[in-house]
Amino acid sequence: MTHDELLDYDREHLWHPYSSVSNPLPVYGVKSATGVRLRLTDGRELIDGMASWWSVIHGYNHPVLINAIQEQAARLPHVMFGGLTHEPAVQLAKTLVDITPAGLDLVFLSDSGSVSVEVAMKMAIQYYYAAGKRQKHRFLTIRSGYHGDVFHCMSVCDPENGMHQLFSGVLPEYYFADKPECKFSDEWDANDICSLQMLIEQHHNELCAVILEPIVQGAGGMRFYHPQYLRKVRELCNAFDVLLIADEIATGFGRSGKLFACNHADVVPDIMCLGKALTGGTMTLAATIASRKVEEMIASTDPGVFMHGPTFMGNPLACAVAQASIQLLLDSDYLTQIQNIEKQLEQGLAPCRDLDSVADVRVLGAIGVVELKEPVNMAHIQPAFVEKGVWVRPFGRLIYVMPSYCMENGDLQYLCSAICAVIEEEAAG
Ligand SMILES: *Cc1c(COP(=O)(O)O)cnc(C)c1O
Numbered sequence: 001m002t003h004d005e006l007l008d009y010d011r012e013h014l015w016h017p018y019s020s021v022s023n024p025l026p027v028y029g030v031k032s033a034t035g036v037r038l039r040l041t042d043g044r045e046l047i048d049g050m051a052s053w054w055s056v057i058h059g060y061n062h063p064v065l066i067n068a069i070q071e072q073a074a075r076l077p078h079v080m081f082g083g084l085t086h087e088p089a090v091q092l093a094k095t096l097v098d099i100t101p102a103g104l105d106l107v108f109l110s111d112s113g114s115v116s117v118e119v120a121m122k123m124a125i126q127y128y129y130a131a132g133k134r135q136k137h138r139f140l141t142i143r144s145g146y147h148g149d150v151f152h153c154m155s156v157c158d159p160e161n162g163m164h165q166l167f168s169g170v171l172p173e174y175y176f177a178d179k180p181e182c183k184f185s186d187e188w189d190a191n192d193i194c195s196l197q198m199l200i201e202q203h204h205n206e207l208c209a210v211i212l213e214p215i216v217q218g219a220g221g222m223r224f225y226h227p228q229y230l231r232k233v234r235e236l237c238n239a240f241d242v243l244l245i246a247d248e249i250a251t252g253f254g255r256s257g258k259l260f261a262c263n264h265a266d267v268v269p270d271i272m273c274l275g276k277a278l279t280g281g282t283m284t285l286a287a288t289i290a291s292r293k294v295e296e297m298i299a300s301t302d303p304g305v306f307m308h309g310p311t312f313m314g315n316p317l318a319c320a321v322a323q324a325s326i327q328l329l330l331d332s333d334y335l336t337q338i339q340n341i342e343k344q345l346e347q348g349l350a351p352c353r354d355l356d357s358v359a360d361v362r363v364l365g366a367i368g369v370v371e372l373k374e375p376v377n378m379a380h381i382q383p384a385f386v387e388k389g390v391w392v393r394p395f396g397r398l399i400y401v402m403p404s405y406c407m408e409n410g411d412l413q414y415l416c417s418a419i420c421a422v423i424e425e426e427a428a429g
Contacts, residue, residue: 003029003041026382033060036407038391046391049401049415054218054250056281058328059404065280068324072317081109081314088319095326096289099259101268106295108288108306109314113249113275114148116286117211119308120245120271121152124209127243127294130301136208138172140199140242144179145212146219147247156211158220161396175199175207180225184215184364188228197236204240209271211245215261215364218250222369222398224362227265234267243294249275249286253326254334255402257342257365270294280325285318329405337405341366344409345401348416355420357427359397369400370419381426388418399423 001009006029016027029041036059038046051057058065072088079086093107108123110116121139128136141147141156148154154163155171164171177196182189200207214230217223237244246269251261255277258264262272271294275286298306345368352358352370360371376394385392392401392415399419403412 006041025378026386028386035059035061036404036411044386044389046386046389047407047411047415048391049403049419050391050393051277051402051404052281054255054276054402055279057253057255057277057405058280058325059406060281062280062328064328065282065321065324068321069282069317072320076316078312078315078317080311082309086314086316086319088316088323089314092287092319092323092326095323096274096287099326099330100272100274100289101260101262103268103291104272104289105292106290108290108308109319110286110288110308110310111312111315111318112148112284113273113286114150114153115310116249116273116275116288117147117153117245117247118150119288120247120273120290121156121209121211122308123271123288123290123294123298123306124243124245126298126306128208130297130299132301135206136204136242138174138203138206138208140175140177140196140203140207140210142177142179142196142212142217144217144221144223145247146217147211147213148249161220175203179217179221179223180229182226182229183362184224184226186226188226192226192229193232193236196233200236200240200242204242207240207242209243209245210237211247213261214246214248214251214267214269215264216251216256216367219395222362222367222371222400224256224364224367230262230265230267234265234269237270243270245269245271245273247273249273253277253329254338254405255365255367257335257338278325279318279322280328282321282325283315283318285315285322332405334405338366340409341403341405341407341412344412345416348413349419351420352423355423355427357423366405367400367402368416369398370423372397372399372423376426381422384422384425385418388422390415390418392419392422 030038031041032039036048038048096107125137144158147156177199180192182192246262248260252274271290273288279285345363349361349368353361359373362369375396
């Protein structure tokens with residue numbers, strides 16, 4: 001297929017995320033990728049600032065990961081998980097139990113982040129069903145969250161920038177606390193927890209779980225909040241007999257500067273969701289990891305089993321490459337790499353602070369965010385980034401990057417200066 005044939009057919013027949021085929025935005029063909037560089041079908045090369053939505057933590061085409069896939073593909077690419085098991089799944093479960101906060105001991109594997117959240121929510125509902133508290137089947141979350149695009153996940157996404165209006169009448173209606181305002185490195189403000197505390201006090205009799213993204217709110221607003229907030233949520237959940245679900249799909253595997261964002265607060269949730277970087281961005285896989293207390297309660301009452309079982313559950317290819325990716329991460333000096341990226345992003349994005357069109361610049365771990373005062377014009381800004389040789393995909397008022405941990409200083413500086421330059425050019429019209 002020529003470059004033009006590829007893009008022409010794509011434009012006529014393919015849906016892209018949050019897109020319209022009738023009114024398409026620019027789409028670029030990718031031929032291959034190595035390290036932090038994407039090679040386009042038109043021959044151009046881009047420095048990738050997105051790590052394919054948080055997932056490609058070791059860079060593209062990493063030989064260790066490719067090898068893990070090839071070896072597993074030659075042995076057993078897939079087998080059903082009902083009544084059967086295999087070493088890749090068992091090895092991965094062992095690793096996940098070892099590295100996640102103590103007490104998270106039971107691993108449910110699924111195919112995507114949204115499904116792992118759906119699974120976590122079903123676990124919480126089944127937990128209180130089994131406990132004989134059947135009125136406790138509703139959820140409490142915080143505004144500005146993002147938990148995925150399937151129905152139950154949408155119901156706990158931010159009610160304004162989520163899809164609540166579009167699907168109202170179909171989506172379950174849950175409780176939303178004000179978003180945390182106290183920033184990650186601010187002094188803790190005890191008032192920040194009041195809204196959530198009030199809701200949990202009023203509604204605990206109907207609540208099965210609080211679900212939130214720990215420390216970093218991702219696609220719902222790219223915000224970093226105070227670890228004390230998370231500790232307070234844990235205390236309130238304990239006090240009012242409500243489970244805590246931590247959605248670490250974006251933050252897991254080092255992204256926020258700790259292996260898991262919960263580690264910033266030394267908080268152990270009852271259920272944790274992992275996805276995105278789990279396979280180093282090579283295959284789709286997610287995990288819901290629960291405490292034994294959750295499982296034992298579910299098992300104690302009819303039907304006595306947890307009611308979920310995707311066809312591709314525990315896919316051996318995905319498990320094998322996940323194990324290889326986690327091992328690669330743990331064998332590396334990833335915390336130092338991420339600290340360095342944090343420093344480079346701080347320095348590189350600092351000049352944006354002086355631009356009139358910029359509302360805020362914030363960095364945590366290997367995440368850099370420039371929040372504008374007005375939403376970007378995607379049709380204009382996306383080609384502007386590509387012209388500069390970088391892959392950055394903004395949404396709304398947010399221009400953000402979360403590079404692979406192997407990105408070198410020169411590329412980080414180039415990426416940041418391209419962002420500053422494009423913002424300045426866009427503002428100038
Ligand atoms: C991406 C994301 C999801 C959804 O994962 P998918 O793999 O896209 O289904 C859920 N929660 C958070 C925090 C995410 O960042």
